[in-house]
Amino acid sequence: MSEMDLPELNRAELHAVEAMRAGGAVVVTNPSPMTYGVVARDARAINRLKGRPVDQPVGISIHGETAHDQLFRYLDVGTDTRAAIDFALAERITVLAPIRPDPTRPEWLAPAIQDGWVVFFDGCWGQLAYLWTSFPFLYGSSANRTGEAPAASAAEARRQFPGGTMVIDADHLREPAATYGASTMIRVEPDGRMSLHRSGIQDQAAGGAEVILERLREFRSSVARLDGSASSPLGKTYLSTAATRQLLPRTRIRLGFARVPNKNADGPRVWDVIRAHVGCNSLGTATAAGELLAGGRLSIEGIGGTLVGCEPPLRDQEEWLKTFLMSKPSWRLDGDELTLTSGGSTITLLDRKIAEPDLPLEGIRWEVVTTITNADLRHHRSLAEHAWITIDGERLTGWTGCNELAATVTRNNTELSFSDVTVTDQACTDETAAVQAAMLATLGSAVDYTVDYNELTLLAPSGIGLDLKAGSEPLPWSPLRVRR
Structure with a gap:
């Protein structure tokens, strides 16, 4: 299929991706009742378009899971507060949070950091999936020239940004709204306290900032109760070192745990995810945040995966692992070692970073x-x-x-x-x-x-x-x- 055979919106996405790869900024549609936004791979392009100093800090959309994990590693807040931040991201709320001054912090975060605080959001919208998934992260800001209100339509965006600026017009995919506005921004303190930093459409639609903040506080508290005070394997990947069942040669159990915002309208606002592999298919499932590991047990109702045709020994081994994981095994974390037990079966795993340290960049072919x-x-x-x-x-x-x-x-x-x-x-x-x-x-x-x-x-x-x-x-x- 040639580009001319694609629908107009898809062609616009292709051109927008090309423009951003070339260092430009693009005006994009957000779902109603949010206003339009400006995104770019180069933060300076956003500031030039908006008529601001090129080094002025901007927000960053962490819509990719890798970018999410890298950012959250350096946030100076507790685990329960990170869960509340994920809830805010799922609600398209912008977050201002403290970030640790670590020399290993990714350089791409720098344009979104000022005086030890980072501004971030999740701008990914399924209607423009190609545009967002073409990049692991994007810098962003509201679509307005300095001193003007953010654009609520494609026509308004073109008026504010004349002269050939690319505008992704998806007004036909938005629900009409009586009032449009930029996103609410919350401020998160190192001790977990949350407050309104900038009023926006979410708190206005909810009937006030305190309504939004109370929802976030309640969610943080509920997840904290479920998580308990013990350390958790969330955010890490583990490799098996021993198992009751003898594994096939050159195979190994790999279990990864993550907590991510839910990008869909239905379901919990935050997911706890487990991913598994034992030599053939990639397996995985998700539960509401806090439920996966609550009460010292791994609790999942089912597990899906890819559909690679496995040889019978691998297929049998994979079915055994799926049955084990769905049997609600107990789990115990002792430093870098994770132990899962169910009935007479036990799997012992080690943090992947310890079991398989990363090779050096240099001196390797x-x-x-x-x-x-x-x-x-x-x-x-x-x-x-x-x-x-x-x-x-x-x-x-x-x-x-x-x-x-x-x-x-x-x-x-x-x-x-x-x-x-x-x-x-x-x-x-x-x-x-x-x-x-x-x-x-x-x-x-x-x-x-x-x-x-x-x-x-x-x-x-x-x-x-x-x-x-x-x-x-x-x-x-x-x-x-x-x-x-």
């Missing part, structure tokens, strides 16, 4: 596994020639599958910047040429990088990137180190 477009769309290039990179100090060397690659690299805690990129000039096959193009498009400035044990992800601001894997194991196989 990182082999290209997939190329990335739109931040989350992966392409396996099975017909491409082998490609890899190695970083040693300030020098990158590599092979694109048909050409030698070299570059200068500088590094901080979450970003790499590449310069002086050179590549030889041999002809490539079609698939290998696509890999080489992705590699060259990725190796620019301000490239986000994450290392997850033996896997490296590079993601450029354009949404283009690479998944790579260490070319060989750092240690021989052992029960605590299995290549995934």
Whole structure:
């Protein structure tokens, strides 16, 4: 299907993504009764569009789960307060919260931080799914020129931002409202106290800020009662070290726990999520916040997953794990070790960061596994020639599958910047040429990088990137180190 065959709104999303990849700002639709907003990958583009100093702090939409987890790791508030913040995000409320001055904090948070406080929201709207999922996070602000009210329609946005500024017009998807307004902003203190920082449409529609705040306080209290005072595995991933059932060779139980806002209108406002894997399908389910681990038991009613056809031994092992997890096993956390017990069966797991420490970025031959477009769309290039990179100090060397690659690299805690990129000039096959193009498009400035044990992800601001894997194991196989 060509671009011209797409509906007008989808074409507009495509053009908006391209504009933001090029460093521009775009005016986007929010669901009623919220006003329009301005989003960009470069915070300075928002300020230039609004006629403000380019270094003025802006808000940041943490609509991606990875961005959510990275931000929440540095918020200077308790676990129950984080749950209340997730509730606010699900209600499209903007949050002002204290953030710890940690040197490992991601650089991309800096434009949303001022004097130890960070402003964030979740702007993702399902009607514009492609636009939002094309980026792990976006900077944002209300759609208004300085001194004017935020735009409540596409026509008003075009009046305020003439001269070719792109406006995503989705008025036909919004419910008419008597009153439109920007989002309410709450302020969260380190001790968990919450107050109104800026009045907005949510508190006005609810009949006052105190109504909103009381709902958040009640939710925080209820989750605190369910969570109890003990430490929790939420926010971590664990790998099995022992199990009553003998697992198949080179397989291992992997359990991940997370707490996330519910982006849908139906259901609890905050989910507790468990994800599982034992060699074949990816499994998972969600419960209302606080219920998953309440009372020292793992409580789920059912579990779904992908539909990969497993060989009988793997299928039987997976069914055993599903039955075990649905049997309401007790759980106990002792430092980094998590133990689940049900009847005569026990599974012992270790925090993944301890069981499989992340490999160093440098000195590893990182082999290209997939190329990335739109931040989350992966392409396996099975017909491409082998490609890899190695970083040693300030020098990158590599092979694109048909050409030698070299570059200068500088590094901080979450970003790499590449310069002086050179590549030889041999002809490539079609698939290998696509890999080489992705590699060259990725190796620019301000490239986000994450290392997850033996896997490296590079993601450029354009949404283009690479998944790579260490070319060989750092240690021989052992029960605590299995290549995934």
